[in-house]
Amino acid sequence: MRWGLVPSWVKDPRKFTLLINARSETVREKPAFKNAIKRRRCLIPADGYYEWQDASGRKRPFFIHRRDGQPVGFAALAETWMGPNGEETDSVAIVTAPASRDLAALHHRVPVTIAPEEFERWLDGRAVRRRRRHAAAARAGRRRVRLARDFHARQPRRQRRRATAAADHRRGAGGGGAEACEEGRAAQGDGGAGG
Numbered sequence: 001m002r003w004g005l006v007p008s009w010v011k012d013p014r015k016f017t018l019l020i021n022a023r024s025e026t027v028r029e030k031p032a033f034k035n036a037i038k039r040r041r042c043l044i045p046a047d048g049y050y051e052w053q054d055a056s057g058r059k060r061p062f063f064i065h066r067r068d069g070q071p072v073g074f075a076a077l078a079e080t081w082m083g084p085n086g087e088e089t090d091s092v093a094i095v096t097a098p099a100s101r102d103l104a105a106l107h108h109r110v111p112v113t114i115a116p117e118e119f120e121r122w123l124d125g126r127a128v129r130r131r132r133r134h135a136a137a138a139r140a141g142r143r144r145v146r147l148a149r150d151f152h153a154r155q156p157r158r159q160r161r162r163a164t165a166a167a168d169h170r171r172g173a174g175g176g177g178a179e180a181c182e183e184g185r186a187a188q189g190d191g192g193a194g195g
Contacts, residue, residue, distance in 0.1 A: 005093035006081045007032045013081055013089060022077055024097045024112055033093070036077035041125045043073040043114060044094060051106040062106055075112040075122060 004018025009031075019032055027033045048065030066072060075095040082088050096109040103110055114122045 001078070002089055002091040004091055005032065005036065005077060005079050006089060006091045007079055008035065008081055010081060019093050021096045021109070022093045023109075024075075024095050027077070027095060033077055036079050036093075038125055040078045040080075041123055042076045042078045042092065043119060043123065044076045044092070045071050045073055047071055049074075049111060051103075053106055064103065064106070064110075073114045073116070073119060075114050 004020045005022070006013045006016055006018070010016045022030070022033045022037075027037050047069075048063050050061045050063055052059045052061055076092050077095065078090065078092045080088055080090050095112040097112050098104075099106075099108055099110045
């Protein structure tokens with residue numbers, strides 16, 4: 001499976017811009033995604049994903065994941081491109097939506113996550129009646145609020161230690177590094193009352 005969707009109607013995939021994301025707001029209208037959203041929906045299982053934030057000229061990674069550590073299923077679209085000589089290329093793109101206020105600080109778009117109880121419905125892809133669509137839209141609005149609470153962004157532990165050590169060094173605290181980071185966490189955990 002190749003990252004970056006290549007629609008079946010493309011003549012030469014080498015000359016086509018890879019479509020790594022499909023905006024949920026326009027996925028049904030865009031020619032590149034029209035067939036895939038109807039017939040070739042898929043899920044990409046993941047523990048989370050990274051977003052990078054530019055801070056003082058340095059990019060810092062943040063790992064976005066569920067607070068409970070459970071895997072997530074990202075909504076995705078798949079397509080098979082068939083070449084003139086019979087070659088086939090399977091490709092995929094993740095469906096994205098506007099980020100919640102909490103996650104928008106890192107990036108304005110996020111992957112659409114599908115709850116386990118909705119996997120079958122997402123993969124089915126058949127048109128649903130208007131009433132069910134409205135009910136799903138209302139649930140999606142409530143779900144977006146819940147997702148903001150369910151997901152957590154954090155820097156990888158190694159990055160946090162480096163950032164803490166660098167901050168200590170700038171303040172003249174010396175090379176406490178990971179120990180200083182652990183002591184800081186312990187002080188925060190007990191309300192700063194100290195041992």
